[in-house]
Amino acid sequence: MPEFLKLLTPQNALNLWFENIPFSFPKYEEIKTTDGLGRVTAEDIKALHPMPSFSKSTVDGYAVMAKDTYGASDSLPCYIKLTGEILMGRQPDRMLVAGTAMLIHTGGMLPEGADAVVMLEHTQSSRSDEIEVCRAVAPLENIIQVGEDVRQGEVVIPAGTRIRPAEIGGLMAFGIQTIKAAWKPKVGLISTGDEVVPPESTPTIAQVRDINTYSLEALVKEHGGEAIRYGIVPDRPAELQKVLHSALSECDVVMITAGSSASARDMTSKVIQEAGKPGVIVHGINIKPGKPAILAVCDGKPVIGLPGNPVSALVIAWLFLPALLERMQCLQTTIIKKQIAARLTINFASLAGREDYIPVKLTMEDGIYQAEPIFFKSNLIFNLVKADGLMVIPADANGLNAGDMVQVLFF
């Protein structure tokens, strides 16, 4: 049986891994609402009062009793006595009595007695104390009543909502200054490899600088986690065991980038397997780049084993880590990534039987995205620098033609 038939697709690998992770209600902390951007709510936010909290006009115009306008038209306007203006932010100083109108602004409070607002455009002021109404209004027209938008006690932001600018505005509408937010999952980062040195040092010949710790740290931050660096561990099982043990006890998730040789990867897999139950869930995914990736769970904590190559490591982490962090904060995640359709600019050869993720540059032409693959000999990190996203070549495709529509995952 060819190897790719035994390997899981990325989506199936994610599903199987998630089935083995004991997700629970997230740990949470109290934070200031103004610090909430990007965080996830850990409680239902309920309306503290009805909204609006007073009946108000939705237009600029005149508060009236609707029945006083019945029959009014351009050719036969009706005349209503103007008795004053309702100031913004102030309660009207009197009731509206039949046969009178008061000037009111958008958002102004409706006076008692009034049940509709005539729009400014449908009136003329012939005299300073009188308006000419050219169109009838029905009761409740151009007003919004107490609680019509939101009833008191209604859930306005459910638990498990990612906080965006609109949510922050909504919280402020009720004066909610602090909220319970899901804890930012702590992600431990371990680099391995005898050839890897810290970026601040000058590699001797045959050595390379550690890239993965820093690109992955940025990915963790970008997706709402907190990254903790555990440095570079040489390719010796005992040392990796020790560092993994610390990371598992201090973090909620651990990511290990294996050395790039097959033996280094085997060592990583063995060390993860022994670090806790059930151990390695997925070893090898039907994807390029990143086939040797490991998805594991050690005594309840998710562990990701990444290939050492910086492109493979970042692509795999980008496919699996954000989905994990979202789920750990109780955001529901069922798809790996948001995607867009784009038109391939050139013919593209690929091997059937494996999902290929190819860096592409996106341009917009006549309202349709064009995807131009980025070619490269080795998996150099700078090839991702030129890319706007990854084009997915399905496992059953035997190459694609220029003009074919493809799915692209945006970075």
Add this chain to the structure above:
Amino acid sequence: MPEFLKLLTPQNALNLWFENIPFSFPKYEEIKTTDGLGRVTAEDIKALHPMPSFSKSTVDGYAVMAKDTYGASDSLPCYIKLTGEILMGRQPDRMLVAGTAMLIHTGGMLPEGADAVVMLEHTQSSRSDEIEVCRAVAPLENIIQVGEDVRQGEVVIPAGTRIRPAEIGGLMAFGIQTIKAAWKPKVGLISTGDEVVPPESTPTIAQVRDINTYSLEALVKEHGGEAIRYGIVPDRPAELQKVLHSALSECDVVMITAGSSASARDMTSKVIQEAGKPGVIVHGINIKPGKPAILAVCDGKPVIGLPGNPVSALVIAWLFLPALLERMQCLQTTIIKKQIAARLTINFASLAGREDYIPVKLTMEDGIYQAEPIFFKSNLIFNLVKADGLMVIPADANGLNAGDMVQVLFF
């Protein structure tokens, strides 16, 4: 002439506004690379050395002289003497001589004398000091030479690049610990309205809490700017003039949310017009919500006048501010927003002649996005809370049918 024929489309309004803003090379500051996520590079990053900096193997296998393998096949393998292993991170301790092979791992340094690597899969080890090669390799096969990925001095990250995880990894590959990044534009936020009170206070009847300062502050942060709050100004020209003057002297951009009545909006427009040359560039955009928006430039500084309604304010700010902040940091911006195609779930009525932006909830079905419009009576902020993005109804559409494809801008 109907009003909508005189109003600019959002894209044309943006273009006209940008033509009046004196964009220049951005102010920049030196920052730590690890703090760079989301920032924009203000200098070309050049390769400090070739990459790779030594010739290396791209596979696990045996370093050889290619000519020693010529003619090898499964049925007629050739035998090569194994003389040792090249350790990761170490320079090979000897030259490779003709007729010999050395074990090498992915990323290992090629020994002098070797010009190719035979993959492990294409060999067998019959004896401990000998390998059996079943497939010939050509010179340079499975190796990557010095500078083949990147030449020394080559621009690897151009100025004006948004820093993502891949860029941080790329900088670390050269040990670049600090970079010049475009200054985060300072955006002054002014709320106006006699009916508006700070969110921490309890509004009396007829008052509402300030939402816009906080939703806009979050939007500014989300898009790489720094927000400075100027609080709530009553609907009096002299007070607004004073605060706008301070904001213009301390910030790079100013956003004013006008009171929601027509007279309050007129006041805002007049105050902006008098605050500097050329003043108001666009007043009124052919869009719903947000038609009364103002795009202005006061003595070189962009000013946005937003409607007071929180939904209109956030939608207009979201359409125009990120594009502005990107351009001020010298990212090139030619389209307002990234968009995806989605299938409308229901029939949807709309007036021709105006671009409508309708909040929608997105779901994925059979690989195609489904857009379900969110209906509401008033422009309540919580309607945006339920939405994943805004569906664009083109100005020439007279309503749409269920099943029609629409463009959706993702939040």
